[in-house]
Amino acid sequence: MPADLVQLVTSIAQRARAASLVLATTPSARKDAALLRLAELIPASSDSLLAANALDLAEARANQLPSHQLDRLTLTPARLDQLAESVRQVAALPDPVGTVLEEWTRPNGILIRKRRVPIGVIGIIYEARPNVTIDCAILCLKSGNAAILRGGKEIFHTNTAFAALITQALAETGLPASAVQLIPTTDRAALNTLLKLDTLVHCIIPRGGESLIRFVAQNSTIPVIKHYTGVCFVYADQDADPAIAEAILINAKTQRPGVCNAAEQLLVHAGAAPTLLPRLAAALIAKGVQLRCDPAALALLAGAPESQISAATAADYTSEFLDLILAVRIVPDLETAITTINRDSSGHTEAIITQNETSARRFQDAVDSAVVTWNASTRFNDGFEFGFGAEIGISTDRLHARGPMGLNELCTYKYVIDGIGQVRA
């Protein structure tokens, strides 16, 4: 480990820790002032931001990045306006810090209050999406946390330009400039150093592909909140309303197939399948979806176009396709649907389609996933759809935060006790 890198990252973390103690008691109005100043600076600095972005894009083209990745990297004046608008929206959200979550008095008269407070210093490890830099910075700032950002090398110049604007906005409004810091190198050794600074950094949130998240989880001695992607199931029950099943399945599978809350797996109750599955399959095929079927489903879809239907492999049943592909199985009953899901899903989001409330409640009770919907699309597992106003991601962990993470989930709590001299008996 190069000593200068260790020193660089340690010093960033020390400054972040000092800034976090200031932020923890900074009034909402001052945090919002910094956010609103940033929202002004983004469009006002569009020339320099676009110039920095052009450097990243030139490298990306030279490295022959695929076009969808190039698109993600690209900033435009319109995208900068959107970013500035998202900063104003976060400024307008209520401040999560200081809320009294619970309050009670003990028989000895001490008053205990459980109060929401910032976590402290949060490290965000991400890849090549420039909006993540702004999103994470503003969510951490609004929730009173100091942020250490470590983005991918593909957006290094863009990130550096954004980080300079954030620092400027902080400094101009009297907040510690170290409240948001970008690690100024994408050297893996710097990341490895950061992941061991467990006395200075309190939480790591990796955002990106599975291999990045796994690397972070395996190498961090700091608690990690993981944001893996999802193998999400839709279960069409015996008592499903066919129109609802069709509408939800089309939405869950095709509205945005590349995201974590898109459906990847369909289970159909054997009692409903003979009529329901052909209808669902026709609608899916019309949207260009490929179906990978178990033998029973294959038999029911004998008339469908061969180009869109194939026999599933075992791996398909636990796959996150992130594409217009759906694995399809027939199950004999609700309980088999539940055990299949608890074995094969990633615990992200599952849906039951049924008109039978007893079946719906059993499914919601027994399915061990972060979000379990009844007659609603899996796509609703999302901070904006939950009404959180903004999200840092969707946690696939069980500890601390599960599902969409908004400002509240970027906080922890402390207990504040008032007494008049009580001692322990």
Place this chain on the structure above:
Amino acid sequence: MPADLVQLVTSIAQRARAASLVLATTPSARKDAALLRLAELIPASSDSLLAANALDLAEARANQLPSHQLDRLTLTPARLDQLAESVRQVAALPDPVGTVLEEWTRPNGILIRKRRVPIGVIGIIYEARPNVTIDCAILCLKSGNAAILRGGKEIFHTNTAFAALITQALAETGLPASAVQLIPTTDRAALNTLLKLDTLVHCIIPRGGESLIRFVAQNSTIPVIKHYTGVCFVYADQDADPAIAEAILINAKTQRPGVCNAAEQLLVHAGAAPTLLPRLAAALIAKGVQLRCDPAALALLAGAPESQISAATAADYTSEFLDLILAVRIVPDLETAITTINRDSSGHTEAIITQNETSARRFQDAVDSAVVTWNASTRFNDGFEFGFGAEIGISTDRLHARGPMGLNELCTYKYVIDGIGQVRA
């Protein structure tokens, strides 16, 4: 890594995961029946429990364990009765599972409920206290979690006897016998295997000395909730009531000096110190406390017996003595007290003694610790004192649970959404 150990531990974790899915929907009455049966079995099996304990004690004596450790290991009929009583008390507590924590409806009509659910499978890594086996088993069971217990080699026979009783109670009341399992070896390789089973085990709670906890935190790919000990501060403000300061300090330092919420550090405001510190010192010295003082405190205590007063070293100011020793410093003002604490404390529990509410509120806002008391003893950072009825420990982490961990803190949540066919726009 021996293949048979890997297979053994993996198979324990797989059975625990299966049991956890059953426990998650097991009604309270059935969990309580298993607990009450265990409470019957403990005194009824005292002969075999004491015989197993005698084997551990004989080994401990042969290994010349110190007497306070021998005492911790020792079971007696009276201690077994106490354990059985604690099992009955946990059975009588309300079931945390299923509580709706929040509930709201979105403009599109979907109803979102955030519901408390068990975490899943919890691994408890501990050392040589036999009561931990029963405490952790019953708290996990009551909260619907499957438990994997890995105790120290010093209590291996005792643990094995307890585990057999727990299995019997589970089996006799129709719950999965794998809901609580003891790893039947204290081989470090088995522990290392467990700490990597992140697809089957959802949370690790290490309880014991700092080196054990550090080992677990550094080697686990499963989220860990740490229970480190505390470097707790008492700050006697300029406006402290001397009688309250004395009572709280004596309680916090001397009532049980070996525990994590005992005071280790005293800060006294310079304006109050000339009269207050001699009074506090006299009371502490009368209780046998050794004072390790900064130069200013030393000067104020010139008349005190030399055997009880000495100059502090730098290390004393961040030490957890766990003994009748207290480090003492004079601070010029409240803000210096706050920055000193945020730099030198372990973030466990801190107290301010003052009659000035403005100072108290500033201290409670700015001190970044799990529990911050005003005119109340640090010893109140405890699950029983909080009214939780039982505790699995006191978290020194910020994520998931902070401070005392009772049944609620052994749960996570899931979101349950009800719709009538809504899809995402």
